[in-house]
Amino acid sequence: MTGRLVHTGQAVVDLVMRVEALPPPGGDVLASDVRFTAGGGFTVLAAAARAGAEVVYAGEHGTGRFGDLVRDALAAEGVELVQPPVTPDTGVCVVLVDAAGERTFITETGAEGTLTAEHLHRVRLRAGDLVYVTGYSLVREANRDALLEWLPSAAGHRVLLDPGPLAADVSAGVWRAVLPHVDILTCNAAEAAVLSTVDGVGGVPVRITRVGAAGCDVVARGTTVRVPGFPVEPVDTNGAGDAHAGVLAAELLRGAPVLVAAGRANAAAAIAVQRYGPATAPSRAEVDELLAATRR
Known part of the structure; x- marks a missing residue:
């Protein structure tokens, strides 16, 4: 590894409920499975750690049972914490997963939405570090202002941006302020x-677009390459994009060319969607096994 993954986003608690279909307005459906688990940014952190990267969580975490759950999960993955616990408790995301494996989110923000530039300056970046930025950080004013103030201090380090499902809620002006700092989208x-x-x-040097089972398109140096995926029958797509992003980051930190890193990220996502739960990223050995099997 040439450095660490430094994650500036938000680890939360997911309340995951499996349903046959989403309820109509005013309706109700019965869940076949319900569980509390670490989610949000945790899924990227776990994916990168399982792929062998040294991982640092620079975001906030709360004082309370949800903060405890997230901290225990981060510790189990070997993730380093930068910030001490703060009030209030960590936030919760309600995740509804339907019979097709598609997911719908409802998020309540907690301590992870109180980041400041002063807190981010506690991060001591090292040579070779890769900084992870999520679009979720740009939706809430406090986190957005903190990140915009801090990002220039990350100059000289690669920055990976994952805009996330709330990308449309971020103004064009904010995107224009962030994109000049981004090396990988x-x-x-x-x-x-x-x-x-x-x-x-x-102007972003490397742009990667995930296209489901088909894989991903990589644009670099003016050339677009389709990196093929691994068609599988999904049971839960929750966390698949995060598994892809975390493994992509880990492989880039190993010094892998971007097309190689993208191929391994595709494999990781294919494994993840065959498992229930948000943090279902595989180990590096499991990715090796899938790649070896497809070469036979």
Whole structure:
């Protein structure tokens, strides 16, 4: 490894409920499975750690049972914490997963939404570190202002941006302020469509668009390459994009070329969607096994 993954986003608690279909307005459905688990940014952190990266969580975590749950989960993955616990408790995301494996989110923000630039300056970046930025940080004013103030101090380090499903809720002006600091953009097709109208997105050196089972498109040095995926029958797509982003980051930290890193990220996502739960990223050995099997 040439450095660490430094995650500036938000680890929360997911309340995951499996349902046959979403209820109609005013309706009700019965869940077949319900569980509390660490989620949000945790899924990226766990994916990178399981892929062998040294991982640092620079975001906030709360005082209370949800904060305790997140801290225990981070410790189990070997993730280093930068910040001490703060009030209030860590926030919760309600995740509804339907019979097709598609997921819908409702998020309540807690301590992770109280980040300041002063807190981010506690991060001591090292040579080779890769900084992870999520679009969720740009939706809430406090986190957005903290990140915009701190990002220039990360100059000289690679920055990976994952805009996330709330990309459309971020103003074009904020995207224009962030994009000049970004070296790698990774997102799904819907998020790519949102950003395609923002001036400056074409100046990001590496742009990766996930296209589901088909894999991902990598744009670098003016050339677009389709890195094929691994068609599988999904049971839960929750966390698949995060598994992709975390493994992509870990492989880049190993010094892998971007197309190789993207291929391994595709494999990780294919494994993740065959498992229930948000933090289902595989180990590096499991990715090796899938790649070896496809070469036979």
